[in-house]
Amino acid sequence: MAAVLPPADADLVAATLGGDEDAFAELVRRHQRRVFGTASRFARDHHQLDDIAQEVFLRAFRHLGKFRGEAPFEHWLARITVSACYDFLRKERRTREQVSLDAHDFDARDTNIDAALAAGRARELVEYAMRRLTAEERLIITLAELEERPMREIAALTGWSEANVKVRAFRARQNLKKILEVSHER
Amino acid sequence: MNDDAEQKLNALFAAARATERDTSRAEFGFEARLAARLREESGGSLFAWAWKLCPFFAALALAASWWGHLNLRAEAATQIVAEATQENAEQVLLAYMTGASR
Numbered sequence: 001m002a003a004v005l006p007p008a009d010a011d012l013v014a015a016t017l018g019g020d021e022d023a024f025a026e027l028v029r030r031h032q033r034r035v036f037g038t039a040s041r042f043a044r045d046h047h048q049l050d051d052i053a054q055e056v057f058l059r060a061f062r063h064l065g066k067f068r069g070e071a072p073f074e075h076w077l078a079r080i081t082v083s084a085c086y087d088f089l090r091k092e093r094r095t096r097e098q099v100s101l102d103a104h105d106f107d108a109r110d111t112n113i114d115a116a117l118a119a120g121r122a123r124e125l126v127e128y129a130m131r132r133l134t135a136e137e138r139l140i141i142t143l144a145e146l147e148e149r150p151m152r153e154i155a156a157l158t159g160w161s162e163a164n165v166k167v168r169a170f171r172a173r174q175n176l177k178k179i180l181e182v183s184h185e186r
Numbered sequence: 187m188n189d190d191a192e193q194k195l196n197a198l199f200a201a202a203r204a205t206e207r208d209t210s211r212a213e214f215g216f217e218a219r220l221a222a223r224l225r226e227e228s229g230g231s232l233f234a235w236a237w238k239l240c241p242f243f244a245a246l247a248l249a250a251s252w253w254g255h256l257n258l259r260a261e262a263a264t265q266i267v268a269e270a271t272q273e274n275a276e277q278v279l280l281a282y283m284t285g286a287s288r
Binding site for chain 1: 201219221
């Protein structure tokens with residue numbers, strides 16, 4: 001007897017468009033881990049993480065009719081995730097500019113890379129430095145350095161040209177280095 | 187010196203990659219929260235439409251009250267004419283036939 005295969009993502013999309021709510025719930029279950037993984041690179045706490053993930057799936061639900069099935073569903077969803085994260089970063093930066101830069105963040109004495117590595121606080125140091133970058137720079141560093149995505153893929157995800165992605169990635173890296181040096185000299 | 191900085195940055199990124207944040211707490215009950223938000227959105231859209239239509243309904247109410255007010259004045263005038271006609275039927279008929287205004 002042949003084993004019953006789980007429905008493909010495209011079938012679940014079609015079922016959702018036909019009004020089947022359970023089909024969308026299944027899509028969420030399948031892909032939420034990946035969405036949370038990417039969103040956690042940008043969110044500061046669980047509430048922000050939840051907000052971003054909800055925004056991603058809400059956008060996916062609203063635009064499900066535009067999914068043509070030419071590329072896998074997870075690629076389509078990844079583009080939505082990146083777009084939602086980018087919007088979140090821009091919004092957060094605007095809010096933070098009004099409030100002043102996070103004073104409670106990371107202790108400036110710990111901004112030495114060697115010390116952070118030795119203390120197992122690399123992620124915190126990266127987050128501390130990244131919060132001082134622009135939304136674009138932060139997005140590109142996350143995708144290129146922390147998620148190790150190829151430039152071509154980043155270009156597809158962001159809608160920027162590959163050459164543009166390379167230039168932005170280089171500049172972002174230089175800025176990050178400068179931030180770490182300046183913070184450490186203080 | 188520059189190479190050293192590059193290497194350090196690469197090491198920092200590698201270490202940051204290795205310590206991924208645990209998202210299980212945020213993922214707990216996510217489906218239910220999302221379903222509630224989707225329901226709220228679809229229900230909320232009717233509410234939003236109602237709010238958007240508010241100026242239209244306000245304009246409609248104003249137009250209706252203005253029309254009612256005008257109608258009332260016209261009706262009052264008609265009533266006065268009718269009453270006058272009933273009381274002085276002969277004079278009105280004479281004025282109509284002769285074309286006299288008084």
